Amino acid sequence: MTHKAACLAVLGTGSDVGKSIVATALCRIFANRGLRVAPFKAQNMSNNSGVTPEGAEMGRAQIVQAEAARTAPHCDMNPVLLKPVSDLGSQVVLNGSAWMDASSQSYYRNKDFLFAESRAALDRLRGAYDVIILEGAGSCAEVNLMANDIVNLRMAAYAEAPVVLVADIDRGGVFAQIVGTLACIAPEQQARIGGFVVNRFRGDLSLFRPGIDWIEQYTGKRVFGVLPWFRHFRIEAEDAVVIESPRPFQPTEAAEPAIAVIRLPHISNFTDFEPLTQLDGCRLVYLEQPQALSAFCAVILPGTKATCADLQWLADSGWRGHLLDYAAGGGHLLGICGGYQMLGTWVRDPDGIEGAPGATAGLGLLPVETVLKAPKTTTLTDFTWDGIAGRGYEIHMGRTQPPEACSLMTVQARNRQTCADRDGCVAADGRIMGTYMHGLFDTPAITRRWLAGIGLTRIEVDRLHGPAARDQAYEHLAAHALAHLDIEALTALLPTSLRERLR
Structure with a gap:
């Protein structure tokens, strides 16, 4: 008989309740117990994406979970990725490649096909692993969407996966979250839910013990544990909700120097800056409301899924003037991917990749212009900067050719194929620079080089940085989950043959 991995689904009572965290913890816990583990999310909606060793694009959250599971990421782990470009439309990435730009209505017309593709991807994973940790999306009880659901209870049923339902006590109404979710789904779907995890608890856990008892008595299902808030x-966060509506910030509020990231409306891959948040003696902040920038050590324009629209937003909001004043006053500006495109003179979109064909004026701070055109570049990239070797990844539709005299980096390989290309651009005085390289700060020596360039020579960049720091965090997360969840009760949801291997 063909091998078929067991599946366990982690679904939620809503968005950002902690599904990804619980799934990531289970990936590391089961991997530490010797199982071959893979994550799976049939459909992800996020502008945080990454690149697999094969050069395919997938959601960043499943790359994180693959790292936690100590396995190489593969697009089968996230066969459908929606990258929003507006409130009503998204680019659809299917099996690792850009497939179509779809409105909500046109996307739903393709749901049967996408569900079949997702099932096929899951079947391939089940042939290569011992256990698959499925993650849901948003609430699993959206009654208006369930008929076309490909990622929550419908996929769990296909996988014959028991469900762990995650609820967030920090946002309030945790009892209503749980009971309301059960009330909104069919009896056979209720039966699939094995129990609950209550996430983001603060305070004295003994005070919540009566609440646990009530949930178990009312629903007849286990509470597998309560996860306290961790600091x-x-x-890495999956959704930009964690950086929504940041307040204005003045560096004088903090004892240490500060670096600003402009929180663009269509920001993507903000996980690029996670290593900078770990630095002692330096603070990274996100800014959305326009403000003077002169006191910041550096300002970063991040990636975006809609370069032209966000360029217009910079102009309409007043940010453009502040950025130009900052540059004229000697400030240090770094643009990554879409942010790099914004620093140039023009972004041209002759084929209407991002909307109506046309051209949008850039900030004019670098002598480059960008032409948006297919196909999309998705590569794992080896590069050097000032003789320092690094590895990052590229995800972009634009083509930007810098003058050779002011290019920033030498590209040595893309997707394991050697080359001798150039990437990025740097102004003559070295203060303004841009690059297509995501993951720039994952390499400690690269981070040190950039910090030195903005005058922060005394900031220590530990060797435990980037991927090494993430791996340590997965271990901390696994220990946190083991301390607060009944893992034995969770594993009892799995087939007997697999439980015996976990003893």
Whole structure:
């Protein structure tokens, strides 16, 4: 008989309740117990994406979970990725490649096909692993969407996966979250839910004990545990909701120097800056409301899924003037991917990749212009900067050719194929620079080089940085989950043959 991995689904009572965290913890716990583990999310909606060793694009959250599971990421782990470009439309990445730009209505017309593709991807994973940790999306009880659901209870049923339902006590109404979710789904779907995890608890856990008892008595299902809020380690966030509506910030509010990231409306891959948040003696802040920038050591324009629209937003909001004043006053500006495109003179979109064909004026701070055109570049990239070797990844539709005299980096390989290309651009005085390289700060020596360039020579960049720091965080997360969840009760949801291997 063909091998078929067991599946366990982690679904939620809503968005950002902690599904990704619980799934990541289970990936590391089961991997530490000797199982071959893979994550799976049939459909992800996020502008945080990454590149697999094969050069395919997938959601960053499943790359994080693959790292936690100590396995190479593969697009089968996230066969459908929606990258929003507006409130009503998204680019659809299917099996690792850009497939179509779809409105909500056109996307739903393709749901049967996408569900079939997702099932096929899951079947391939089940042939290569011992256990698959499925993650849901948003609430699993959206009654208006369930008929076309490909990622929550419908996929769990296909996988014959028991469900762990995650609820967030920090946002309030945790009892209503749990009971309301059960009330909104069919009896056979209720039966699939094995129990609950209550996430983001603060305070004295003994005070919540009566609440646990009530949930178990009312629903007849287990509470597998209550996860306290953690601050002693960080796991990359999946959604930009964690950086929504940041308040204005003045560096004088902090004892240490500060670096600003402009929180663009269509920001993507903000996990690029996670290593900078770990630095002692330096603070990274996100800014959305326009403000003077002169006191910041550096300002970063991040990636975006809609360069032209966000360029217009910079102009309409007043940010453009502040950025130009900052540059004229001697400030240090770094643009990554879409942010790099914004620093140039023009972004041209002759084929209407991002909307109506046309051209949008850039900030004019670098002597480059960008033409948006297919196909999309998705590569794992080896590069050197000032003789320092690094590895990053590229995800972009634009083509930007810098003058050779002011290019920033030498590209040595893309997707394991050697080359001798150039990437990025740097102004003559070295203060303004841009690059397509995501993951720039994962390499400690690269981070040191950039910090030195903005005058922060005394900031120590530990060797435990980037991937090494993430791996340590997965261990901390696994220990945190083991301390507060009944893992034995969770594993009892799995087949007997697999439980015996976990003893």
